[in-house]
Amino acid sequence: MYTGNLSNLILNSDSYKTSHWAQYPSGSEYLSSYIEARKGDYDVVFFGLQAFIKEYLSTPITHQDIDEAEMVIQAHGLTFNRAGWERLVDKHGGYLPLRIEAVPEGSIVPVSNVVCQVINTDPEFYWLPSYIETALLRAIWYPSTVASxxxxxxxxxxxxxxxxxxxxxxxxxxxxxxxxxxxxxxxxxxxxxxxxxxxxxxxxxxxxxxxxxxxxxxxxxxxxxxxxxxxxxxxxxxxxxxxxxxxxxxxxxxxxxxxxxxxxxxxxxxxxxxxxxxxxxxxxxxxxxxxxxxxxxxxxxxxxxxxxxxxxxxxxxxxxxxxxxxxxxxxxxxxxxxxxxxxxxxxxxxxxxxxxxxxxxxxxxxxxxxxxQQVNRDTMSWAMKASAICIDGVWKDIYKDPVTSRSKRSKKGRLALINQTQGQPKTIKLDDLSTTDNLLRDVYVDGKLLIDDSLTTIRERAGW
Structure with a gap:
């Protein structure tokens, strides 16, 4: 009898994500996605990413996880990228070949600005940034909204x-x-x-x-x-x-x-x-x-x-x-x-x-x-969207711009966050970043947590 394993990261996603690896254009190598609160009554107090990384991304995926995921997903009526997940375990020891960068936790950022950005570090895994959207966005929107x-x-x-x-x-x-x-x-x-x-x-x-x-x-x-x-x-x-x-x-x-x-x-x-x-x-x-x-x-x-x-x-x-x-x-x-x-x-x-x-x-x-409890993802209109893709060595901006809802227009390109002269953070394209420091910093790269902030440090950033 199948008893279930809630720690299996492959199953910590929306069902429809399981087929997306086959939906990207031929020659896809890198996908860059970002997270923002699109609107709301409060400034964003960014919080929770470190907790998610420690709890979920610090343990490698195993062949046993793959076997379980294949059984569940195929019985669920969907396709399963077994070869891709096996390659991830064999090549990277089960750790995700991703770079996650974000503003320091406790930072106060106006809405409609990038606070986190994700890109794969190995071109074989162009499908991975989108696959973790469900878990990563949820890990950020809820504690960040409560903190805000x-x-x-x-x-x-x-x-x-x-x-x-x-x-x-x-x-x-x-x-x-x-x-x-x-x-x-x-x-x-x-x-x-x-x-x-x-x-x-x-x-x-x-x-x-x-x-x-x-x-x-x-x-x-x-x-x-x-x-x-x-x-x-x-x-x-x-x-x-x-x-x-x-x-x-x-x-x-x-x-x-x-x-x-x-x-x-x-x-x-x-x-x-x-x-x-x-x-x-x-x-x-x-x-x-x-x-x-x-x-x-x-x-x-x-x-x-x-x-x-x-x-x-x-x-x-x-x-x-x-x-x-x-x-x-x-x-x-x-x-x-x-x-x-x-x-x-x-x-x-x-x-x-x-x-x-x-x-x-x-x-x-x-x-x-x-x-x-009286908060949800729409409280601050949180979203994670792909904004750039590299196909056959060429980067291309991608975005959504629905005519039926301009408020859901997404950002284009690989992004950076800078402090303007008046001290207010602003999102720009990474290509436009010159000598100004990027407020987004690497937090997780290829299975390693690079930043381990204390609650005291985070409180100080939030104006304790």
């Missing part, structure tokens, strides 16, 4: 802190990753949550910590942090009449000097919890525990709930006015809003908070599905 969304949100929060807070030092802890349970797979969590850590240092996705150690050299032992936090099961287990005791237990178990504890407080009546429990019978404990209570609403219209929660906390605990003229709760009480957060709602909530006179310093955000 996260970076965009970071900009919104940064602006709010600069406008309304005395300090922006806490910026990297202001957007916490709540997305692990809502992601489509553990590998999605590993890639997506790790992409978020390019910009922030708060996560509840422990898979991202494992992924950081596995794929990106760790200059520090721990790239992200979390705090003890309640969920509804641990609060409602005490019963409605025991909510005060449940809250008090959280302070007893996890409170203390310099410590933070998050308590979901909307199991029954958020306003009662704020007015009569946190700001009533447990007020002294909150004030004197020595750390910070982070109250978490988890239902209702986010902007409205956050504003009213802040106003009620201000009545119970008071506020001070900071140097920017905004109200700030005492250091021992804050709010985290983790329900209904997306790039759009984040900005709306902050606008409401600031208009009510409160500093953004009072609130932290958690983001789940809006961070890891």
């Amino acid at each position: 969304v996260s970076h965009y949100c970071k900009g919104i929060i940064r602006q709010a802190l600069e406008k309304s807070a005395d300090s922006s030092d806490s910026l990297t802890f202001r957007l916490h990753d709540f997305g692990a349970r809502g992601a489509s797979s553990q590998e999605s969590v590993a890639l997506g949550s790790l992409a978020h850590l390019v910009n922030f240092a708060g996560t509840d996705s422990m898979t991202a910590l494992v992924a950081a150690s596995r794929w990106y050299r760790m200059d520090k032992d721990m790239p992200a942090f979390s705090i003890p936090a309640a969920e509804h099961s641990t609060m409602t287990a005490w019963g409605r009449d025991g909510e005060t005791a449940a809250f008090a237990n959280m302070l007893t178990q996890f409170g203390g000097a310099g410590k933070s504890v998050s308590v979901v407080s909307d199991s029954y009546d958020l306003w009662n919890a704020i007015d009569n429990i946190w700001g009533g019978c447990l007020k002294d404990e909150v004030q004197n525990m020595g750390g910070t209570l982070v109250i978490r609403p988890d239902s209702g219209e986010p902007a409205k709930v956050v504003r009213e929660a802040l106003e009620r906390l201000a009545v119970k605990f008071g506020t001070t006015i900071n140097s920017k003229g905004y109200k700030v709760l005492p250091d021992y009480v804050r709010i985290i809003q983790g329900d209904g957060i997306s790039p759009n709602t984040l900005g709306s909530i902050i606008d409401v908070v600031l208009k009510a006179g409160f500093s953004a310093d009072n609130i932290t955000f958690g983001m789940g599905g809006g961070l890891l």
Whole structure:
């Protein structure tokens, strides 16, 4: 019985790719393809290529892989290039004869620019750059999109802190990753949550910590942090009449000097919890525990709930006015809003908070599905397209230009990426590259990973 092998790279492709080796013109020798985000609301934060290379391209293809692929593909009703794959194993030891070049991970590049380019290094394997499109494009578009969304949100929060807070030092802890349970797979969590850590240092996705150690050299032992936090099961287990005791237990178990504890407080009546429990019978404990209570609403219209929660906390605990003229709760009480957060709602909530006179310093955000799951390849219109082919020693530009959709027009020729005089990256033809440095650098050549960046280095590029 066939049990399947998900690590077989030959089968990590679209079915229709299996016949493409026979579709190129006679005399084909080299094919150059590129990856770009064609459009979108966010600048590209490039991330994830190193993880893909380490996980999938560092292990050679074997004759056993070829046997398995032939069985599956022919039973699937398609042709199989057995001779080509056997030649790859015999001639190159199973490693892909490819050159993959890309911008450094963590680089911020405007949309509609090349961020990765692939070409075969052996003319016998002109069909290979296109064959790996499915796996390579997927490996780049998803983590790069998450990193781009996260970076965009970071900009919104940064602006709010600069406008309304005395300090922006806490910026990297202001957007916490709540997305692990809502992601489509553990590998999605590993890639997506790790992409978020390019910009922030708060996560509840422990898979991202494992992924950081596995794929990106760790200059520090721990790239992200979390705090003890309640969920509804641990609060409602005490019963409605025991909510005060449940809250008090959280302070007893996890409170203390310099410590933070998050308590979901909307199991029954958020306003009662704020007015009569946190700001009533447990007020002294909150004030004197020595750390910070982070109250978490988890239902209702986010902007409205956050504003009213802040106003009620201000009545119970008071506020001070900071140097920017905004109200700030005492250091021992804050709010985290983790329900209904997306790039759009984040900005709306902050606008409401600031208009009510409160500093953004009072609130932290958690983001789940809006961070890891509510993105797809069309979010930034990612594509990998062939742009040049060498036939019988002559290079030729190739491209698509559909009359029915000008937005899908592809780029021509072998490409390079340069910094313009004003510092903005721009895609040009490689033939037009003179003394200006090409921002695309070799990352993988013939089975070897040439760049092994640490997460710290990538964070610095992304403006950490």
